[in-house]
Amino acid sequence: MPAGEPAPRPHYDRLPTYHPADVDGTAAALDEDGFALIPEVLTLDEVAACRARIDALRPLPWDFTGPTDHYKNVFNRDPFWLPYLDRPGVVDLAEAVLGENCHVIGQTAWRSHPDHRGVGLHLDYLPMTWPEPGVPDGVRVPVFLATAHVYLSPQPAELCPTHVIPGSHRAGRRPARWETHWRGRAPQPVLCGAGDVLFFRSDLWHSGSDNRTDQTRYLLQVHYGRREMAQHFAPFLAWRFDPAVLAACNPRQLRLLGDHPQGAYD
Ligand SMILES: O=C(O)CCC(=O)C(=O)O
Known part of the structure; x- marks a missing residue:
């Protein structure tokens, strides 16, 4: 590369996307890939309103602020946040894979500032451990926990997108500290628009990434x-x-x- 020329932008494949009403499609993607990317779940007006509300939040003792601001369970601070718990297409998918009596276990608003450093490769919760080479063919491990990332900023590669390794929920174990790949697959950035939603199971290997811009990334x-x-x-x-x-x-x-409704243990 001649001196002074900017390095070429790396090429990333786009992840497949699913219409919010295609719950069979998103549920099948969760089975196969461990995640489903659902575009345009929020309008840009809703995105702007959420961002303004996050800017107005003040930390409670259990929140943290700094390069990353992390406000927990914002639904309990203002009814404004309630419609984001039962968003059509997202809650339908949650009910399809977690059962009709599933519930919300948390709702967190984030601001990732220009000095934000992404969390490394990890999974959030492993319901069942399997010996190598992972979950045997033909065995389907149910989803126990899942997260919807509601992106409130566009997600180019520089603005700390989430990364995912498709299929890694079948590893049946956590990534070791030194691991950067699974079965030769590198984490892939989730490049998408503001208002898009990534829904992923808790045993998917995923990571954050560094903010390499002068902007703040907003996430619910x-x-x-x-x-x-x-x-x-x-x-x-x-x-x-x-x-x-x-x-x-x-x-x-x-x-x-x-x-x-009352059930066992209630
Ligand atoms: O910043 C991100 O998109 C990643 C967040 C994440 O990995 C997590 O909350 O477990």
Whole structure:
């Protein structure tokens, strides 16, 4: 490369996408790839409104701020956030793979500033460990927990996109500290638009990445779990639902927050 010329931009394949109404398609992608990318779930007006609301948040003792601001369970601070718990296409997929009585275990708003450094390759929760070479052909491990990343910024390669290794939920183990690939596959950036949603299972190998721009990346995470998986509502023993938030919920949102019909153990 002649001196002074910028390095060529690396080429990344785009990930397949699915229409929000195609729940069979997104559920099949979750089985096969461990994730589904769903474009245009939010309008750009909704994206702008969410970003403004995140800018107005003030940290509670269990939040953290710095290069990355991380505000937990924002649904309990303002009914504004409730419609992002039961977004059509996303909640339908959650119910399809986690059961009709699934619930929300967390909802976190992020701002990743220009000095943000992404978390390395990891998985969030491994429901079952398998010996090498991983989950045997023909065996289907159910999804226990899953996360929806609602991107509130466009995601070019430079603005700290999430990376995923397609199929790595079948590794049946966590990545070792030194591992950067699985079965020869490198983590692939999730390049997409603001308003798009990445829905992924908890055992998928994924990572954050560094912010290499002078902009802030905005993200809303909604974590869903089977009814039997614990909700992670800080400050835990001192948790109280805001009555104004509960009063504003529709029946599906109430169930997602834990208002279940009576079952075993209740
Ligand atoms: O910044 C990101 O997109 C990655 C977030 C992540 O890996 C996680 O919350 O587990």
